[in-house]
Structures are given as structure tokens and as C-alpha cells.
Amino acid sequence: MNQIRILVIFLALTATVAGASELEGAWELVSGEYVDPKGELIDYQAIEMKSLKVISGSHFSFTSMKGDEFWASGTGTYAFEQGNYTETLGYNSFGVKPGGTFSFKSKVEGEYWYNSRWEGDKRVEYEVWQRIK
Template sequence: MKNIVLFVFVFFLSSIVTAQSLVGVWELDSGEYIDGDGQLVDYSGLGFKSLKIISNSHFSFTSMKGDKFWASGSGTYKVKDGKYTEKLKFNSFGEESGSEFVFDVKIENQYWHNSRWKDGVRVEYEVWRRVE
């Protein structure tokens, strides 16, 4: 019985995402978002590629659509209660400095899953793979 309780406890702890567990370099593995027309767009159909670098307190990403620059952003982030929140400082896509994006977050092995919701609708889903 002790072994089962220990296993459940260790499994539970391993699923808790902390800022420290995100530190590293991540490559976009897959994703989708709802566009301005309300249509679901799969990143793979766009030839979408992206790298995200996470330090202890900051993030930065650069995204490409095929071989052309698509977007970049950087700023600070926090992780709390299963939520990963990015607060933009600089970006190339017209958001005001200080804008926040809140994601439900989960890490499974080397994969980081993010889901962003608006008014009960999932508007973005990303899977990142740890590369460093």
C-alpha cells in the first residue's frame, strides 16, 4: 500500500508545472488557433515553425511561416495554479506592451502543452518539444 501511495504522490508532483520546469529551449511541435473569421487553422498547413526560449523570468519567441518571418515577442512570464501567463514587453504583431496571454499548461515528458481560452472557447492550442 505504501508503494501505491508513493507512486501516486510522485506522479502528482511530476505533473505540476513550475517556472523552473519550463526553463530551456522549446520548438513548436504542433498547434492550431481560431482566426479572425472564427475558423480553426492548423499550424502545419501554414508551414509554421517557432522557437521559444525560457529563462527563470523571461520568454522570447520567433516564428516563421515557411521561410518568411511571421512574428516575435518577448517579455516576462509566471506560472501559477496550472496557468502559464506571458506578459509582453516587445512584439511584432501589434499588441500593446503589458498585454497578457494566459494558457492552461501541462508538461508530459519532453512536451509542453498550452491551451488558451476566450469566453469558454479554446482559441489556441500549442505543443512545444524541449530541444535543450
């Protein structure tokens, strides 16, 4: 019985590491949209949103620009398991307290990474990232 428990724990840890390593590297935002505080859908290309995200085995960091102006930055830890990507913020420029989280339905297909964030049954953010070579 103990051998089965050890195997289950090992497989769970291996799955977590495999998912995390799939994201490791540098990513550039290529398209997306979000719902603003007024409830309007904003296309990232329309506002000239640019962003880079760097992911290590356990941490993420991003910086975003709106045109030539600074927009936002954040860093912290993340988890990527079973199609769910969750960022836990340590530091950020947009007023979320340390420990705040953002969770996305997520998938990687080739060099593209797709994220969608939901509040209830409403999608409030969608991102398409491309791995930087």
C-alpha cells in the first residue's frame, strides 16, 4: 500500500514539473483582449498593448506597455496543472496585495500559449503568447 502512495505522489510531482517546464522561457504577447471596469471589451492591438513574460521553474515576471507608456508589471510564483495556470503575485504595479491570484484556463500548442480568465461564466481576459526564440 505504501508503494502505491509513493507512486501516486511521484506521478503528481512529475506532472507538475512537466507542466511547469513546458512554460519555462520568455514569451511575447501577440494578441488578446480584456473587459475593462466599465464592462467594455478592449482589444490589446487597438490600444497597442505589448508585453513580455519570463517564466522559470517556479516564478514569473512580466512587464507591459500601452504604446510607448508603461502599463503594468508583476512578479511572483505560479502553478500550471491540468490546463490551469495560476499566478500568485508577490510584487506588482497595479495595487493587488501580495498573495493575490489570477487563474486562467491554459494550453500550450507548439510555440503558442493560450490563456483565458473567467469570472463565473464570463470571460474577462484572453491572451495569446508566442515563445521568443
